[in-house]
Amino acid sequence: MKIPKCMSTQHPDNVNSPFFTDSSEIGGEDEIIEAYYAFSHLGCDEQMWDCEGKEIDNYVIKKLLTKYPTYFNENRLGKDVFITLRVPNPTVEKAEAKILIETLESIPRSFDASNLIYKDELPPIFEVILPMTTSSTCINRVYKYYRDYVVGKQNDTFQGGDISIAEWIGKFAPETIDVIPLVEDRESMLNAHNILEAYLQNKTVDYQRVFLARSDPALNYGLVSAVLINKIALQRIFRLSERLDLPLYPIIGVGSAPFRGNLRPNSVERVLKEYPSVQTFTIQSAFKYDNSSEEVVNAVKKIKERTRKRPYLIDEEKCLEVINKYSQEYSKQIITLSPIVNKVAKYVPRRRKRKLHIGLFGYSRGIGDDIVLPRAITFTAALYSIGIPPEVIALNAISDEDFDIIRNYYINFEDDIKDALQYFNPESGFLTKDIELKIKQFDFDYEQDEEHKKITDYIIDSVKKVKSVDLNDQILIAATLRKFLG
Structure with missing residues (x-):
């Protein structure tokens, strides 16, 4: 078969x-x-x-x-x-x-x-x-x-x-x-x-x-x-x-x-x-x-x-400790970011005519009873559009010891973070300073996409000034550079 x-x-x-x-x-x-x-x-x-x-x-x-x-x-x-x-x-x-x-x-x-x-x-x-x-x-x-x-x-x-x-x-x-x-x-x-x-x-x-x-x-x-x-x-x-x-x-x-x-x-x-x-x-x-x-x-x-192989042997106990610590900090930051995410999400264009499957929100999100977020694609698109790759959220929760554990079991961790950081806008004003410090501390070798930054500067300014005339278009232009919407 x-x-x-x-x-x-x-x-x-x-x-x-x-x-x-x-x-x-x-x-x-x-x-x-x-x-x-x-x-x-x-x-x-x-x-x-x-x-x-x-x-x-x-x-x-x-x-x-x-x-x-x-x-x-x-x-x-x-x-x-x-x-x-x-x-x-x-x-x-x-x-x-x-x-x-x-x-x-x-x-x-x-x-x-x-x-x-x-x-x-x-x-x-x-x-x-x-x-x-x-x-x-x-x-x-x-x-x-x-x-x-x-x-x-x-x-x-x-x-x-x-x-x-x-x-x-x-x-x-x-x-x-x-x-x-x-x-x-x-x-x-x-x-x-x-x-x-x-x-x-x-x-x-x-x-x-x-x-x-x-x-x-x-x-x-x-x-x-x-x-x-x-x-x-x-x-x-x-x-x-x-x-x-x-x-x-x-x-x-x-x-x-x-x-x-x-x-x-x-x-x-x-x-x-x-x-x-x-x-x-x-x-x-x-x-x-x-x-x-x-x-x-x-x-x-x-x-x-490609031929399927055995999974990598991992230390489940160590990984669960990192998950618990990291996810708690992630939840805190998402609660803080949720208003701006929902504001920008309204302008993320649809790509399917019909309503696709629902998400887990209100089911077992574990983020907060009063927090309502868009689905994962729209959520990701909204954050990228204001220069905050969601990959960087909660990096401040990672200690040097955690970093070693993560690199050991999440093989592409640094590459994935570098891929995301191309689109990071440190001037967004929506992230806590300790995340920016952690990015510098871990010394990820990345090159910023200047064109993407200019577009996110414009989107951030428009959102802060409640200007929504061409937000849809700007979100799409930024997404075109990334080769994904969200």
């Missing part, structure tokens, strides 16, 4: 619009073209299909197969390339809860659309991603609902002596689906191995995938915490895989900004080195559309050619 390595996603972190849309916001039929483009031109082997929001298209399989028959005759959905549905989590997303039912019911219909053409009973969709998973109960509910209620009803009859539902409208397939837990908060990520073990009880599977968030942990707990939490989770998942003698394949959700993963075409080798045990990396919109197609194709090829 092929396990994908490059998952194209619909994360709206891009500055430039792709050639196949006339709008600055991708939506509707554009996303069908986007999936085909990711497969056929960029070389991605998986497309995450976000099944939340007003314009959700549950006919994606039928549309792809009928619109691009030549490509999909040679590259079968469900065997060579994959569509993986991201469904709402009713435990958390009550307003979107019934979209889960609608989406699960669409899976047998997609099977029929494919089987009508190929007549080989290969399911084009057999996996779904469940966001904000906090327990095995969450994923078991989705697994059992599909098995027992979507497919299970086919043997029911309307009344005694009548035909079954399957005889009436045809059989339902596939019989079961695989549910991929997406863990996003600290507690669940550190407990991911236990969630997986409990979920796998009494199931016969050849393998199991697990999705680790990278953006939301950074937003919640800061850059350093996000990376170290992922490292601990990956180590624990690997040990479980060895103990169960079952392949467990981690997915990591990385974006282009250093704060959100620093996966760009020119940093692929670094990120692969950082996470040797990860099977699948997300290829988000900035990666796809803010770099030349040649660079993207070559980078995707490198990811697909």
Whole structure:
């Protein structure tokens, strides 16, 4: 069984619009073209299909197969390339809860659309991603609902002596689906191995995938915490895989900004080195559309050619001590910065027409009950736009001893900070002096992007003077220099 390595996603972190849309916001039929483009031109082997929001298209399989028959005759959905549905989590997303039912019911219909053409009973969709998973109960509910209620009803009859539902409208397939837990908060990520073990009880599977968030942990707990939490989770998942003698394949959700993963075409080798045990990396919109197609194709090829290895052995106790100390300081500073973040966030342009998945705010942010922040991409864009790369927040909490621990386990720490510091504006006036002193103390060797600084000077001045005439444009100009929105 092929396990994908490059998952194209619909994360709206891009500055430039792709050639196949006339709008600055991708939506509707554009996303069908986007999936085909990711497969056929960029070389991605998986497309995450976000099944939340007003314009959700549950006919994606039928549309792809009928619109691009030549490509999909040679590259079968469900065997060579994959569509993986991201469904709402009713435990958390009550307003979107019934979209889960609608989406699960669409899976047998997609099977029929494919089987009508190929007549080989290969399911084009057999996996779904469940966001904000906090327990095995969450994923078991989705697994059992599909098995027992979507497919299970086919043997029911309307009344005694009548035909079954399957005889009436045809059989339902596939019989079961695989549910991929997406863990996003600290507690669940550190407990991911236990969630997986409990979920796998009494199931016969050849393998199991697990999705680790990278953006939301950074937003919640800061850059350093996000990376170290992922490292601990990956180590624990690997040990479980060895103990169960079952392949467990981690997915990591990385974006282009250093704060959100620093996966760009020119940093692929670094990120692969950082996470040797990860099977699948997300290829988000900035990666796809803010770099030349040649660079993207070559980078995707490198990811697909790389062989997965064991994770680095880390000292969990030491890492947890750093996480606790660092995340506390990060939370304090975010509370202070939240008014300016929210003020600037209003001017960050949208890149998707529909409402994408909700975040963890008000769920388990751990930052403060009264603090409301935008989603990770908008949050990152807002801070970069005023010359504060979020990567530098809470650096003042790091002692010399902590610095050695971080460098030992977060391999690309200094490179990631240097990448971010290009866009640091020390004259922003929004950061505490001790952060600036810490940047000087650690002596990061970076070169400031003067053009970006001039734009952030203008944005800062406009925000302070409540001038909003061209803030949208200025935010985009700065983002163009970075090659990511947020």
